[in-house]
Amino acid sequence: MAALSGLCSSSPSLKPKHDRVVIPLFRKYSLAFPTRSNSCSKLSVAGEVSADLSKTNSVGVLKKAKQGGLEKDPKALWRRYVDWLYQHKELGLYLDVSRIGFSDEFVAEMEPRFHAAFQAIEDLEKGAIANPDEGRMVGHYWLRNAKLAPKPFLQVQIEKTLDAICKFADDVISGKIKPPSSPEGRFTQILSVGIGGSALGPQFVAEALAPDNPPLKIRFIDNTDPGGIDHQIAQLGPELASTLVIVISKSGGTPETRNGLLEVQKAFREAGLDFSKQGVAITQENSLLDNTARIEGWVARFPMFDWVGGRTSEMSAGIDIREMLVGASMMDNATRSSVLKDNPAALLALCWYWACDGVGSKDMVILPYKDSLLLFSRYLQQLVMESLGKEFDLDGNRVNQGISVYGNKGSTDQHAYIQQLREGVHNFFVTFIEVLRDRPPGHDWELEPGVTCGDYLFGMLQGTRSALYANDRESVTVTVQEVTPRSVGALVALYERAVGLYASLVNINAYHQPGVEAGKKAAGEVLALQKRVLAVLNEASCKDPVEPLTLEEVAERCHAPEDIEMIYKIIEHMAANDRALIAEGDCGSPNSLKVFLGECNLDELYA
Numbered sequence: 001m002a003a004l005s006g007l008c009s010s011s012p013s014l015k016p017k018h019d020r021v022v023i024p025l026f027r028k029y030s031l032a033f034p035t036r037s038n039s040c041s042k043l044s045v046a047g048e049v050s051a052d053l054s055k056t057n058s059v060g061v062l063k064k065a066k067q068g069g070l071e072k073d074p075k076a077l078w079r080r081y082v083d084w085l086y087q088h089k090e091l092g093l094y095l096d097v098s099r100i101g102f103s104d105e106f107v108a109e110m111e112p113r114f115h116a117a118f119q120a121i122e123d124l125e126k127g128a129i130a131n132p133d134e135g136r137m138v139g140h141y142w143l144r145n146a147k148l149a150p151k152p153f154l155q156v157q158i159e160k161t162l163d164a165i166c167k168f169a170d171d172v173i174s175g176k177i178k179p180p181s182s183p184e185g186r187f188t189q190i191l192s193v194g195i196g197g198s199a200l201g202p203q204f205v206a207e208a209l210a211p212d213n214p215p216l217k218i219r220f221i222d223n224t225d226p227g228g229i230d231h232q233i234a235q236l237g238p239e240l241a242s243t244l245v246i247v248i249s250k251s252g253g254t255p256e257t258r259n260g261l262l263e264v265q266k267a268f269r270e271a272g273l274d275f276s277k278q279g280v281a282i283t284q285e286n287s288l289l290d291n292t293a294r295i296e297g298w299v300a301r302f303p304m305f306d307w308v309g310g311r312t313s314e315m316s317a318g319i320d321i322r323e324m325l326v327g328a329s330m331m332d333n334a335t336r337s338s339v340l341k342d343n344p345a346a347l348l349a350l351c352w353y354w355a356c357d358g359v360g361s362k363d364m365v366i367l368p369y370k371d372s373l374l375l376f377s378r379y380l381q382q383l384v385m386e387s388l389g390k391e392f393d394l395d396g397n398r399v400n401q402g403i404s405v406y407g408n409k410g411s412t413d414q415h416a417y418i419q420q421l422r423e424g425v426h427n428f429f430v431t432f433i434e435v436l437r438d439r440p441p442g443h444d445w446e447l448e449p450g451v452t453c454g455d456y457l458f459g460m461l462q463g464t465r466s467a468l469y470a471n472d473r474e475s476v477t478v479t480v481q482e483v484t485p486r487s488v489g490a491l492v493a494l495y496e497r498a499v500g501l502y503a504s505l506v507n508i509n510a511y512h513q514p515g516v517e518a519g520k521k522a523a524g525e526v527l528a529l530q531k532r533v534l535a536v537l538n539e540a541s542c543k544d545p546v547e548p549l550t551l552e553e554v555a556e557r558c559h560a561p562e563d564i565e566m567i568y569k570i571i572e573h574m575a576a577n578d579r580a581l582i583a584e585g586d587c588g589s590p591n592s593l594k595v596f597l598g599e600c601n602l603d604e605l606y607a
């Protein structure tokens, strides 16, 4: 989909400007912010850790080392910075972990765990069933290097899909594939319908990489909120006739996505348009969505593979950008290293383990200082929380693992919640994402002597990093030269691998999501109950005279007295949407309510 908005076109390749990183002036900035005495924060860190470590953590040195507090001597910090600085020359990407306080002892003690984690990832890449509950291989790494796929037919499948997507994108952009009844004679808009991993990745990439004036503009329907859906369709207006609707769902049966599709199809019907001439499906072969698209003869169908999880499907069909794949593949190569200091994903996993005590005791705050990376935190929220948030470990022990992720962007957040990060409850560590290039060359100007707009953003990032550290708030900094398809691909791959390694460190399955099913099942039960409520109300409303019912009567006739609260919520919702009428009382006093339906449906009554 991003390919269709002009992202498939090759972008200038990244050339690192220098081999050595420009060192942030942390000393200068830390002088600018008042610092608290160390002893105070040392105490609080030690206290938090001892409580959490008693749960599951076996890394004894973690507790001991944390009691030491963070390094504050500027010279020692500088040595630590240089010592631990990771650089990927070709990608122009740096990772600074110096503001995470792990000790050498901790690193040594973690070594055997990393050994096992590296081995697990190697096995995964070779096609092991790395998702044991679902009996599936985990192959998102093959998408950016098909030769790695363990079977030749998988290699062919990946390459063929990639070629087909790129060709389709070219044909749409050039107007070779066009909508039947658009005055423009070509597609001008994309409406993407999908949720979770089938929305967050495309949204992030579209926000990060779409050019100012893309050949096709992208909109998203990523919820079953009728108001939101109506808004997207209304904004398209007459351009619905030149909208390519891309429906993305790996399973092909997600209700929110199905609802979005049905709503969009209704809008097409009402506008006198033939949806099948403008619809594209991206889904597993033979899924409900795939079969629908095939039978209805949609414009195109592209496969999503069984061995790619939704949240790691960023590089699969739909987001076909060869440059992104190159960036991801380069990062994959780097993160295969079994030398900790040479492996940025392992360094990240190490920092997470240290900062969160291996039990998720701290939240991960993602702060990109670049508007176009705004959605990176939302994207990572799913990748990290759905992968790591698990009740049981691989041996069946209850561990309730996870790391909470939130964030928006700097310096905007400076004016929102950074106050609490600096001074309030100490339950987080920060990841700064720094982008060195402010603007394309030749566009910069000094809005005051010696200072550009971008210098302010840079100052805010460095100042915040220093001010937080001065108050014992740890941080990681990832630096890229520019936001390009290549660097975005590299960032995605970096975090995918870090999540995989961290999952091994804490012995959980990162590739399934059993908890999501519970909510979906419960939602299904609510809708089934609603149908029974409607039938009971319909029967009472078909009487002459109409018999308004109390909540208790409805619950009894539904044979669900224990569900009276849910029945109340169903009726409240129906009343707010004029689908149930209130005869007596009001929703503020549930026991006073008497309800009926405005119309009697005889067909249903005798069905």
Ligand SMILES: O=P(O)(O)OC[C@H]1O[C@H](O)[C@H](O)[C@@H](O)[C@@H]1O
Pocket (backbone or CB within 6 Å): 195, 196, 197, 198, 248, 249, 250, 251, 252, 253, 254, 257, 310, 311, 386, 513, 516
């Ligand atoms: O792509 P779909 O099959 O429609 O799934 C969409 C989403 O559904 C579930 O909520 C899963 O937990 C997500 O991982 C997935 O991305």
